[in-house]
Amino acid sequence: MSVEVDLLLQEAKESIEAAQNYRSELQQRLNGLNQARKQVRGSAGQAREALRRHFMELQAAAGRLLAERLDALLAEVDAIEADSIKPLDDCQSLIEHGVGQADELLREGEAALRCGLGEKEDKLGSFTKKAMHIQLDSLPEVPALVDVPSVSAQLDDSLLGLLRERVSHHGSVSSHPPVQIEELQERPGGVLVRWCKVDEDFTPADYRLQYRRSGSGGSQYEDAYIGRECEFLVLHLDPHTEHQFRVCARGEGRTEWSPWSVPQAGYTTLTPHEWRPGTEGYILSSRRNIALRNDACQARCPVLYSNSPTYFCGQTLTFKISAAGPLDRRDSLGVCIDSEQQEESLQRDRAVCISTSGAVFVNGKEMTNQLPAVSVGSSVTFDMEVVNLLPAPSGGGGGGGRLQLSDGCSFKLRVTIGSGNREVVFDWLVEQAVDCLYFGCSFAHSGWKVLVF
Template sequence: MELEPELLLQEARESVEAAQSYRRELSQRLQGLREARRQIKESASQTRDVLKQHFNDLKGTLAKLLDERLVTLLQEVDTIEQETIKPLDDCQKLIEHGVNTAEDLVQEGELAIRGGIGEQNEKLWSFTKKASHIQLDSLPEVPLLVDVPCLSAQLDDSILNIVKDHIFKHGTVASRPPVQIEELIEKPGGIIVRWCKVDDDFTAQDYRLQFRKCSSNHFEDVYVGSETEFIVLHIDPHVDYQFRVCARGDGRQEWSPWSVPQIGHSTLVPHEWTAGFEGYSLSSRRNIALRNDAESSGVLYSSAPTYFCGQTLTFRQVDVKRSDAQTLGSSGKYSEHAGASDLKSPEFMPSFLGSAVFVNGKEMTNQLPAVTSGSTVTFDIEAVTLGSTNNNEGGNFKLRVTISSNNREVVFDWLLDQSCGSLYFGCSFFYPGWKVLVF
């Protein structure tokens, strides 16, 4: 049975589309294979260069060290030789002087004797007198050979075996680094980087995280420590960044090879405080606010409603001069004239005042730890679906809020008259010296 021309044409078009999709998928896989092949070839070439350079440097250093040791030992030989030969030289000079004196005395005595007693009486008398003043029986002491140094070199050939064993064990080649980046999670103005070990035999003591803009040639350190997660702040939105991590083995000084760089970016707009509020000064990126004036008592708001349900809003106390009251919270509304007490009104999101928590304008019995320097307070909000009603009034929308601080948290519901797609946030500090970072 033959198909109708229209059906046949439609089937042909579908086959062409399927073939095109299949071709695209295969092309993507070919591209992935090319990138994998390039990574293997480039890393192998870099590893060869590193090995050659390292062993050339090692040979040069070893040759220099051996030359320096040889010079030191030769200097020791020279010193011993000079110090121990000097007494022998002094003794030799004394003996040679005695030999010359004795030869002169022999010649003079033989002449006096040949002259006879009569004629040479004065010569004999003079010679005898002269000889009596010379101690012909005093001989200098010459040291025995066993009492003088006999230099030698003590060279332990076992050093060759020791060096050989170390050289044979020196250096390893790994098919992959012992640690890799596991996940990149975008945050407003930041990226959470998580990594993990991929070598079970490697015991990590510390990790080292670096990042750079893809347009830059230089990585910079952002974290060194024992944690396997870190949030990198000051990230510009819609800009690609590269991240890499390495580890230091337990009891070792050198770092492992770098992980395969991972590219990440954030599409979320950074949280910013509003500039120009009396009593507060901001950092250049406007994500850090400092309370620097005790006269005004207004609330410092975010510049825009940049907080959305499902995100985590984090406040970190960068610095605290004294333990005085502070209020953190968020709102669907914005007011330039709001006071600190307004953060506890029903139109505001549940607020955190030091350790007291306010929900819908009422203080809760649940308490959180007091905020101190370095403390972090997080707000997590999710929308809760309510049953259908005849109208959208009377608290028909509910948000479930979780406030966490210092490993403790409180959870409660916030009732709203209308849905709220995004929220402002705000803070208020009564005394100067408080500095808060938001991300």
């Protein structure tokens, strides 16, 4: 009987645990539904507000434009009227002056006819002289109606039709943005953002990526990239700090940007790559990710290493050349197991590298494969993966893409070096236990400037 009770108790406990898990899963789905509902209602509210604000601004702007055009046309009417009335006013003044002279002459003539015989001769003589002086046969010319302006307004009723046509197609509403972020990958000191087009009818000309720090104290979004590529590495991010990323696009032949994608949160746990400070012959940027070979140590070809072994297998290490100096056979960019200060080049044992001429070296030996020469604008990438990793010693743990190698054993790392539009792939034999790798560069002459990420 006790065995049956124990079995029932066990089944009851399992059922209770299953019910708890089931309730937890359902609660998570409810939270997901709440987030989805919040996104739908929140985005719909924002869309309504954007539409109202935009059309109110259009109405105000259209009213201002129409008022300005009306004022300009009325001013033209005023100017035509003023220019046309002035000569008519001048002519009227001349005629009115003549009428006044004629009235005065008539009064004098009538007075001369009424005067006595003793004064008549003098009065009539004076009147006759005055009449001759006035030139009663000279009349001013009055312009014909066809010769003076007749002001009119020409108004094209097609404007309303054109406006109706443009307004009826102005603006659009969509349930989903045309592009969405599809992947966020952490990189040393940054996040690689990849996005894709989700609207088949949309033809993008450019993409625009923005990011900002998450949380209540987060900053405003700022541009990280504008261009045609569908991925971008956002650098200079503080590790373990969440950031929000969003992307939009601009269609072919359009000037306006599409709606933003749904923001995605991402962060990096990886320490940013940094060059080692204090190496003679090199000047570093404030973030220590850019190194400039200066005029010091011209007699030597010092190697500049990373500040610590921050490159792990499974990552992509990139060197970007932003300035170049004279070539030298000792110049090199690459990775190594240790950081030997006395070396003058990475073309040595326990290192793989590429020279500025494009030659590839493995443990100091040049390969037959050749890559394009390194110059201004070149990007050189290193990718590594474990080929035949043996089980780690008892008690050892793996993960995170790090190498876990047993002492006394040989292991292969498959190395891919890319430069320009070409790459070489080879296996590098590693004969000691390593957890991470250094990176480095060496330049014999000044003028070389390299960014690492």
